[in-house]
Amino acid sequence: MPRSTRRRPALAHPEPEQIDLFDVLHALSDPTRMTIVSVLRAEPERVCGTFPVNVAPSTLSHHFKVLREAGLIRQREEGNRRFSALRAVDLEQRFPGLLDSILAAHARTAEEAQEAQEAEEGGGA
Amino acid sequence: MPRSTRRRPALAHPEPEQIDLFDVLHALSDPTRMTIVSVLRAEPERVCGTFPVNVAPSTLSHHFKVLREAGLIRQREEGNRRFSALRAVDLEQRFPGLLDSILAAHARTAEEAQEAQEAEEGGGA
DNA sequence: TACGATGTTCTACGAACATCGAATTTGGTG
DNA sequence: CACCAAATTCGATGTTCGTAGAACATCGTA
Structure with missing residues (x-):
């Protein structure tokens, strides 16, 4: 019995078909999580x-x-560190096109924020 | 000056370019509003x-x-009633494909809910 | 074994949120 | 004018959320 793995309870991940749309939208309505x-x-x-x-x-x-509980990322433990990965395939299967369009919208927003910041630094300072 | 219109303060609507992605996602993360x-x-x-x-x-x-304040709907007053309309064009201009993919995802979710209910009524009763 | 690094859980707190009932405003109609 | 209908605003309530500090667990390494 391996002693060095799975001491802590295994990380809970919803199955692809269990991913809830409202959980996804709520998860992405926070700037930190969107980043x-x-x-x-x-x-x-x-x-x-x-x-x-x-x-x-x-x-x-x-x-x-x-x-993780919304089904957006998958986490695995390796020694002391924890790796996170986007569940792009599962999300595409569950809600086709959803993640892409949201991230595209965010990219557009991020562009604007950067332009606004540059304009402020250039003209306001 | 017309007396019968605009007694109450005019309804506030953000311009298309002012629509915030996080406001949109948050607005749609509630089942009632999604409906x-x-x-x-x-x-x-x-x-x-x-x-x-x-x-x-x-x-x-x-x-x-x-x-309304998230920019998802436009409201106009007519007499005593208030009409609401989806700002589909503005949203498509601001975040192309976003609303469609979210509503498609919700439609899929709604289908599942209906199937689950039918299965419960048919097999469980 | 002792220590530092990584990350979590626990706890707490203010802000925001969803909800409702009551009172209010507005407009149509008898 | 009196009344009803539609919808809002206000006030209150209980919940959820984002945040951080403190304590704890785990792992790698000296």
Whole structure:
């Protein structure tokens, strides 16, 4: 019996057909969580502590839990670290086109925010 | 100066470019509001009190306000009644494909709920 | 074994939210 | 004018949410 694995309770992930639309929309209605998902779309996996967000570790842990229980990300443990990955395939199967259109909308919003910031720095300072 | 119109303050609607993605997602993360939007997609306009939702009038009024301020619906007054319409064109311009994919996802969810109910009535009773 | 790093759980708190009932405003109609 | 209908605003209530600090668990390593 392996002693070094699964000491903590296994991470709960909903099955693809159990993913609830309202949970997904609620999860993505928070900027911090949207950032996490957005970053995760560009790379296969990432360690929890390396996301570009300004919140306390406990808060970040809470957000990961919300995303995981909503079915948006999958988390696996490796030693001390925890890797997160976007469940893009499962989400595409469950709600085709949904994630893409939301992330596209967010990318547009992010562009605007950046342009506004540049305009402020250039003209306001 | 017409006395019979615009006694109450004009209804506030955000411009298309002011529509915020997080406001939209949050607005649609509530089942009652999702139902309103879903119904509104199928017809051009509808009177407030005729939506198939089970909440008090004051609660419904609150939900309409959330939807309106998020930019999802447009409301106009006609006499005593208030008509609501989906801002499909504005939303498509602001976030292309977003509303369609969300409503498609909701339609799929609604189908499942109906099937589950039928299965329960047929096999469980 | 002791220590540091990573991440979680527990607890708490203020803000926001969904809900309702009562009172109010407005408009149509007898 | 009196009354009713439609919808809102206001006030209150209980819940959920986002946040952070403290304590705890786990792992790798000196």
